[in-house]
Amino acid sequence: MNTALASSSSVPTTGLSARDVSLHAGGRALLDGVSLSVRPGEVVGLLGPNGSGKSTLLRILARLAEPSSGSVTLDGDPIAGLDRRQTARTLGYLPQSARSEWPISARETVMLGRTPFLSPLARNSEADHAAVETALAVTDTTHLADRTVTTLSGGERMRVMLARVLAGSPSLLLLDEPVTGLDPRHQLEAMLLLDRLARDGRGTLVVLHDLTLAARFCHRVYVLHEGRVVAEGPPAEALDAATIAAAFEVEARRIGDGDDALIVPWSIRARNSGGSDAGCR
Numbered sequence: 001m002n003t004a005l006a007s008s009s010s011v012p013t014t015g016l017s018a019r020d021v022s023l024h025a026g027g028r029a030l031l032d033g034v035s036l037s038v039r040p041g042e043v044v045g046l047l048g049p050n051g052s053g054k055s056t057l058l059r060i061l062a063r064l065a066e067p068s069s070g071s072v073t074l075d076g077d078p079i080a081g082l083d084r085r086q087t088a089r090t091l092g093y094l095p096q097s098a099r100s101e102w103p104i105s106a107r108e109t110v111m112l113g114r115t116p117f118l119s120p121l122a123r124n125s126e127a128d129h130a131a132v133e134t135a136l137a138v139t140d141t142t143h144l145a146d147r148t149v150t151t152l153s154g155g156e157r158m159r160v161m162l163a164r165v166l167a168g169s170p171s172l173l174l175l176d177e178p179v180t181g182l183d184p185r186h187q188l189e190a191m192l193l194l195d196r197l198a199r200d201g202r203g204t205l206v207v208l209h210d211l212t213l214a215a216r217f218c219h220r221v222y223v224l225h226e227g228r229v230v231a232e233g234p235p236a237e238a239l240d241a242a243t244i245a246a247a248f249e250v251e252a253r254r255i256g257d258g259d260d261a262l263i264v265p266w267s268i269r270a271r272n273s274g275g276s277d278a279g280c281r
């Protein structure tokens, strides 16, 4: 499968960083002093229970929301001051449960990912069409290209929306649960694709709920809990039993070590278990 995603339009980057980012809304802190980075050549996992702030953080990193305090920098420059088109060429963002409401074809939907490269009133170029066909191929959606996107199944639609991000050939990808709803084969294909993109020098921050996929495919992970980073580092270190218990309130069974580890949530951990609580690091 060809994974050479339109490298000519990719904008080189040294990485994206959040420093001490907080966001207050609804009378509480949704994010509280979060610092994080993603660099070219790495797949970084963003993990945490429902409501811990993962999507909120991704929206801030994608410049779709403003933090109450703290900063986000791209290549060392504050993202708030950068040219929006240039930012869109560098950063690819896949929202959670991404969907298209327009009854257009999957191919036309993927072509929308080329928007940052279009001049006003210009027709799509050969490079645009080539990027779209490659993005369809690597997401195994070529056979769906002429279907109206609103008629696709949830997993098919997710792969098309991922193709739309890839069509822009971003240097850095911000992906909010890209494998949720995908069948096992397509989950693996998507994670293997991120791995190949990292080897090509691109970087990805990916929200995952599957601890085994995170352990296998992420170079580093951040674990969020109630808006704070409670663990970070290589999965073998950050996803230890104490962190999993404290952050997710489950006991997990671990089979194997390192990136071969299977981490399976196994039993519910009682809340308010007093002194036996492992606590978040």
Ligand SMILES: Nc1ncnc2c1ncn2[C@@H]1O[C@H](COP(=O)(O)OP(=O)(O)OP(=O)(O)O)[C@@H](O)[C@H]1O
Binding pocket: 025, 026, 030, 048, 049, 050, 051, 052, 053, 054, 055, 056, 057, 096
């Ligand atoms: N505009 C808002 N006003 C008030 N609360 C908000 C707002 N946006 C999000 N929240 C709350 O902030 C918290 C974090 O939401 P967020 O969507 O970032 O969580 P998440 O970690 O992505 O969760 P999930 O795994 O369920 O997708 C949640 O409790 C959510 O209800």
